[in-house]
Amino acid sequence: MSFEIKEGSQEYDAIIVGSGAGGGMASKILSEAGFRVAVVEAGGDFDPAKEEHRTQLRFPWESPRRGAGTIRPFGDFDAAIGGWLIDGEPYTKSAGTRFDWFRSRMLGGRTNHWGRISLRFGPNDFKRSSIDGLGHDWPIGYDDLKPYYDRVDKLIGVFGTKEGIYNEPDGFFLPPPKPRLHELLIKKSADKANIPVIPSRLSILTRPINNERGVCFFCNQCNRACQAYADFSSGTCLVKPAMQKGKVDLYTNSMVRKVTTNDRGEATGVSYVSKEDMREYKLKSRVVVLGASACESARIMLNSKSKTHPDGLGNHSGMVGRYLHDSTGADRMAVIPDLVDRDRYNEDGTGGMHVYTPWWLDNKKLDFARGYHIEFWGGMGMPSYGFGTGMDTLRSHIKDEFGTPSPNGGYGAGLKKDIKRFFGTTVGMSGRGESIPRYENYCEIDPLTVDKYGIPVLKFNYNWTDQELNQAKHMHDTFEELLTGMGGKLLGTKPGKENEYGLHAPGRIIHEVGTTRMGNDPSNSVLNSNCQSHDCKNLFVVDGGPFVSQADKNPTWTILALAWRTSDYIVDQMKKQNI
Incomplete structure (x- = not known):
C-alpha cells in the first residue's frame, strides 16, 4: 500500500x-x-x-440496543x-x-x-x-x-489515608469516602483473618483543588468519564x-x-x-x-x-x-445471605472501591516471589441492563441458607420481588498482582501482516509461569477465606491448575x-x-x-x-x- x-x-x-x-x-x-x-x-x-461525548447519568435502558450487545x-x-x-x-x-x-x-x-x-x-x-x-x-x-x-498528588488529587506501611508509601491525600455496607462486612471478615483492609487511594476529587475541576458527586460512574472533571x-x-x-x-x-x-x-x-x-x-x-x-x-x-x-x-x-509483562488477575464472588431483604437507599459512592487490601505477606514464606493487592466490589450501585437474568443462580444459593427456594416465581411480579430481595447481596474480589518480567515474553513485528494504514502490526509471544500460577492459587484461597468469613455462599467452582487457577489471559488487566x-x-x-x-x-x-x-x-x-x-x-x- x-x-x-x-x-x-x-x-x-x-x-x-x-x-x-x-x-x-x-x-x-x-x-x-x-x-x-x-x-x-x-x-x-x-x-x-x-453533549456529543456525555454518557454520565444516563439510565441503562437508554442503551441503543437495550444491553443486547455493545x-x-x-x-x-x-x-x-x-x-x-x-x-x-x-x-x-x-x-x-x-x-x-x-x-x-x-x-x-x-x-x-x-x-x-x-x-x-x-x-x-x-x-x-x-x-x-x-x-x-x-x-x-x-x-x-x-x-x-508528591507533585502528581498535589496537581491531580488522590484520596486516601496515611497508614505508615513501608512498601505502600503515603502521599498527599484528600479525605476518602466512607465504606459502604458490603465493605464494612469485608473489613469485619478480614480482621478475623488478620488481612489488612484500608481506605482506597483513587484519583477522584473529594475536595476542590482548583477552579478548573469539580468535586465528586458520588454517581459511581467514573468509567464513563466525569463531566465535572472530578476524576x-x-x-x-x-x-x-x-x-x-x-x-x-x-x-x-x-x-x-x-x-x-x-x-x-x-x-x-x-x-x-x-x-x-x-x-x-x-x-x-x-x-x-x-x-x-x-x-x-x-x-x-x-x-x-x-x-x-x-x-x-x-x-x-x-x-x-522484550520483557513485556502485565499484572496478574483472578476473581471470585459470593452471595451474602445476611444482605437479603436489606433496606434500599442510594449506595452509589465513587466509581470504584472505597477500601482495598494492600499486599500483606512475606514472599520468603510462600511459593511465589511477588505479591498482589485485592480490590472489592458489590453493593447497590445502578444495576446493569438484564440484571434479573441471574435470579436462578441467586435463588439456588439462598435456598441453602433458608431451606426452601424463593416462592415468588421466575417471571412477572414474582421475579420483580426476587430482584428487590436479592439486589445488593453479591460481593466480589479481584486480585491484581505482580508477574515476573521475562526475556521470553515479548512483542515483535509480524512480517506478514499490516493494518489498513499499511503499517506492520505486532505479534505477541507470552506465557505465564509457575510463579504467576502459584500466586493465583493463593488469591483464590484468600478469596474463599474472606467470603466464607462473611457467611457468603460461593458462586462458581474454585479453579484448579488445569485452568491456570482462573488467571486472566496476559494483557487482560491492561497494565502491560x-x-x-x-x-x-x-x-x-x-x-x-x-x-x-x-x-x-x-x-x-x-x-x-x-x-x-x-x-x-x-x-x-x-x-x-x-x-x-x-x-x-x-x-x-x-x-x-x-x-
Whole structure:
C-alpha cells in the first residue's frame, strides 16, 4: 500500500505521540516550559462535558440496543473508544499465546475509563531482583521518584489515608469516602483473618483543588468519564489545560507509522497516516517523545528502521519489545445471605472501591516471589441492563441458607420481588498482582501482516509461569477465606491448575509494561534512567515501556511521575542545547 507523503510546514520543539498518562504529562510540562509542542493522537478528540461525548447519568435502558450487545468493550456508556479488537487494526499471536491487547483510540487514551487506582510503587518495588533474585533492579529508586509522586498528588488529587506501611508509601491525600455496607462486612471478615483492609487511594476529587475541576458527586460512574472533571483523565486534566496555557497543537485521528531520523541516527520527527484522508504526513521536531502505550511505542520503534538503526530505532541491544509483562488477575464472588431483604437507599459512592487490601505477606514464606493487592466490589450501585437474568443462580444459593427456594416465581411480579430481595447481596474480589518480567515474553513485528494504514502490526509471544500460577492459587484461597468469613455462599467452582487457577489471559488487566525498559547497561536495556534512548539522544519514552518491573500496584501513578521527571530532564537538556 502506498500513500502520498506531505511534509508539514510547522516545526516543533517536541512531538509527543499519544495523549494518555505519560503523553499528557509531557505535553503539560514541556509546553509550560515555553516549548512548542505537537501531540499526535491515533483517536479522536474527547471531552466528557460536551453533549456529543456525555454518557454520565444516563439510565441503562437508554442503551441503543437495550444491553443486547455493545459497540464498546465495557458497555455502550463506558468512556472506552477502542477495544481488544479494532476493525482494520489487527495484531497476531504465536502458537500457545493468549495475550490480549486493549487499545484506546481517543484523546486521553485509557485514562478515560480506568479504575483511578492511584498507588505509588514502594522502595522494594524498584529493587526486587536484590530481594528475590529474579529479573533486574531499576536503575533508579523510590527516593528518585518521591518528589514527582508528591507533585502528581498535589496537581491531580488522590484520596486516601496515611497508614505508615513501608512498601505502600503515603502521599498527599484528600479525605476518602466512607465504606459502604458490603465493605464494612469485608473489613469485619478480614480482621478475623488478620488481612489488612484500608481506605482506597483513587484519583477522584473529594475536595476542590482548583477552579478548573469539580468535586465528586458520588454517581459511581467514573468509567464513563466525569463531566465535572472530578476524576483524573489525561485529556481533561493535562492535555486540554496545556493547550489553553501553552503552545500545543493537537493532531487527532493520526496513526504514527515511524519516527524519522537523519544520517546521524537522530530523530527528526514522525511520519503519520491521517485517518481522515488516508494520506501520509510528516512533522519535524528537535525531540520525539513516545507515550503511545508500552506496546504501541515498541511497535513504532521497531518499524522505524534506517541505515543507522537497521533493527529499529533504539534497538541495537535487541531489547525493544522484550520483557513485556502485565499484572496478574483472578476473581471470585459470593452471595451474602445476611444482605437479603436489606433496606434500599442510594449506595452509589465513587466509581470504584472505597477500601482495598494492600499486599500483606512475606514472599520468603510462600511459593511465589511477588505479591498482589485485592480490590472489592458489590453493593447497590445502578444495576446493569438484564440484571434479573441471574435470579436462578441467586435463588439456588439462598435456598441453602433458608431451606426452601424463593416462592415468588421466575417471571412477572414474582421475579420483580426476587430482584428487590436479592439486589445488593453479591460481593466480589479481584486480585491484581505482580508477574515476573521475562526475556521470553515479548512483542515483535509480524512480517506478514499490516493494518489498513499499511503499517506492520505486532505479534505477541507470552506465557505465564509457575510463579504467576502459584500466586493465583493463593488469591483464590484468600478469596474463599474472606467470603466464607462473611457467611457468603460461593458462586462458581474454585479453579484448579488445569485452568491456570482462573488467571486472566496476559494483557487482560491492561497494565502491560516493560517493552522499552530502562537500565544502566545499553546491552540489556533500551533507555537510560531518564527514559532517554541509549542509541538516539533526542528520543524519549514516557508510557509503561520504561518499567523494569511491575509491582503489586497499578502503574498509572508511576507513569505520571516518571513522565514528569523525564520532561524536566528534557527541558534541562534542551535549554543547555545538548539535544
